[in-house]
Amino acid sequence: MRYLARQTANRGTNLMEVTITAVIAGILAAVAVPSLMGILQGSKVDQGLVQVQNSLKDAQKQAMRLGQSCEVTFNTTANPPTITASPAGCLVGTDTELPTGIVLESNAPGDKISFSFKGTTTSSGTMVVKSADGQGEQKCLVISIGIGIMRTGTYNSRSNNISSTNCVASS
Template identity: 40%
Template sequence: MHFFAVHKQGMTLIEILIVLTVAVILALAITPSFLYWLETQRVNQALDSLEGALREAQREAMRRNQTCRVAINTGVNPIIAGQPPQCLPNGPRQLQHVTLRRNDGTASVQFGFQGRTSSTGTIVIAATNHPTLQRCLVVSLGLGIMRTGNYVETDTTGTTADNCRERN
């Protein structure tokens, strides 16, 4: 008597449920890390955009031999605009998914025709969903030299230049 082996194709319901359970557990383990990484990228991109706008205005002030001001709104999803608009040839920028705060009452940074600034300031950018994830930009008095870094203070309202530490 000859017996033919029966070949099963596909997976059983139990095998499918086991695979789905493992996939859900892995997704739940990875999601928080991925979301934090995404927030970090958003904050870094906003900081790069802010620094780029300030450097662009500084270059335009020297190139045009005129004063250029960059208006920087504080709060959630701030807008950065040039005054006059020609100071930012690439146009105004809106920083998405971040909150911006400054250490002084002035809402702008002004560059003279030599690229110098008459004020100093610290700007802190924080993730909207993770307020302790903070980056900072410090504009120095006089030459208008800028530096960026991690804002290390756990207080989500502070803007002290000493707490702006170099990024690794």
């Protein structure tokens, strides 16, 4: 028996198929891009909080190591916000610049936290790190008066009055 191969013409795709594929790809992109942007912005907020916490811990350790007072200053009006310390040597490395698109707010007196040569502090403060567009999750750090214990969490208020009571532990 002889098998005959049936030949079919290569038809390609028509305009309707291309249009449907383009519409589906557009819908998927419209859903995925905002989610991806939110994830990236949330990552910047987390990174900013870690930088604030590390700067405070560094200054506290350096104050004890050097046997001198160290003062950390938060420049909340800079874009992006910066963290500096004085005198020189109170921060390991250089001053810290937070990621672009991040806002830093503080209720610390004068946006400063001072550590004595013992690592203690005479003031407390709450720092809030959030996206510049005001969307997404806000992170916070609270430093207590006295031995300078720090805790971090999620900030659950959108008001301009920063309070440590709005900094709740992240789950």
